[in-house]
Amino acid sequence: MSDERAAANARTRNRGIPDATVARLPIYLRALHTLADAGQRTVSSEELATVAGVNSAKLRKDLSHLGSYGTRGVGYDVAVLVDTISQALGLTQRWAVALVGVGNLGHALAGYAGFASRGFRIAALLDADPDRVGERLHGMVVRHIDELPAVVAEGSVSIGVIATPANAAQDVCDRLVAVGVTSILNFAPCVLSVPDNVDVRKVDLSIELQILSFHESRKAALTSLPSALSDDGEDEYDEAVGP
Amino acid sequence: MSDERAAANARTRNRGIPDATVARLPIYLRALHTLADAGQRTVSSEELATVAGVNSAKLRKDLSHLGSYGTRGVGYDVAVLVDTISQALGLTQRWAVALVGVGNLGHALAGYAGFASRGFRIAALLDADPDRVGERLHGMVVRHIDELPAVVAEGSVSIGVIATPANAAQDVCDRLVAVGVTSILNFAPCVLSVPDNVDVRKVDLSIELQILSFHESRKAALTSLPSALSDDGEDEYDEAVGP
DNA sequence: AGCCGCTTGTGAACGTTCGCACAAAGTCAA
């Protein structure tokens, strides 16, 4: 082994699987399910990479973090890979999710089939509005946010989804954390403050649109200006392009 | 097996502002709006970084890509920074957006105030279902997807949002590209294939949940293992935004 | 004016991610 350095390096901050890889595993899993449904038994890294929209070397390196499950000259067994990735992502168990905020977005989320088709179960719908509490929705009854402790205890909830307005999100977040939720998915456009042991991920539509806007205006500038737009970050203070 | 490396390969060209920075500019912008609403005139990198949930050195480096707009010993003028970032993101113009797929999610998106409050305008709602076409929704009428060419031409639409089922997404995407849309936000859980000049961003709820699942199961494993309490969580935490 | 404390802007070190290129390891046919 020439892994002295690698071992020392890994020991410094060993997380096992790189973040970038973890973020892609669900994409591979989805692609594999598609292939499995089409009856395909094995798949090469080249083919799977194409379906998943990534480079094949990257795919192989990603999978190598999970172990060595391929067969050289053949490829990967689709079923084995599905199991392996599911295992790595912790999808062998069914996670219970509490959805807080049953407004416009919350209604859509509550009925989203993609929750159940992956290993997630909506354990409860919660809202603060008395008019909403008691509403029947997709076989569930909306309960009051004050019932959160009971709901979490009953359902072994460890994941919370926040779909409230931004000004309520931190309060809801604090309540979730207080009752033991350690993973939060936040749809509200705000930064949440949580303890170190709690993971937060956010989905923000308007951030995505603004990123598209950046590229779009860059493209528009390129079509009208033939010269390359180059910024050397030196002492020149060149104002950005206008519309 | 035609075009797989399309997107990743094309973005090798130097763009001036790093991708990671562009992705954070909207967060800074939101934080700045909050501060401005609270009447604050200037802000230090330390304070703004705290509100935005990032490291202050990172914030300063990000802003330095836009030019030198701070005053040493004082900080940044909030209004100037809002203008500068808005300019950089191309938000000085109002982008027209076409929303395709007015189902559960589409209904929520159509009514989303966050569209308009940033510089985006929903120019049209489109669906393929004859029963949905003609429906009035938030002051707009749902039109048939076949009217897309007319809709795009009328409204100067350059951004498309796809909220159809996954099996229709590629077809809708192709139609959007065919009529000149060059930025697409995709909510369907699938990989879209587009020409090099088209940008695609995706929002995928179930990927986010699966990433949370990974960390959650990692945490569960740690509580039963006595050794090696290394830091696992790597998230954005720190302060929240104001009222 | 001169000093002092504060904050920006950035060089440099470090960490992470990417993708090429290729040896190793397998299949398959004869």
Added chain:
DNA sequence: TTGACTTTGTGCGAACGTTCACAAGCGGCT
């Protein structure tokens, strides 16, 4: 068994991103 062929798994350098640390610059105070 051998050899042709296919595909994995990974070493490596480059590109990208993050963080530290501090000189340079600014405002205010004496």
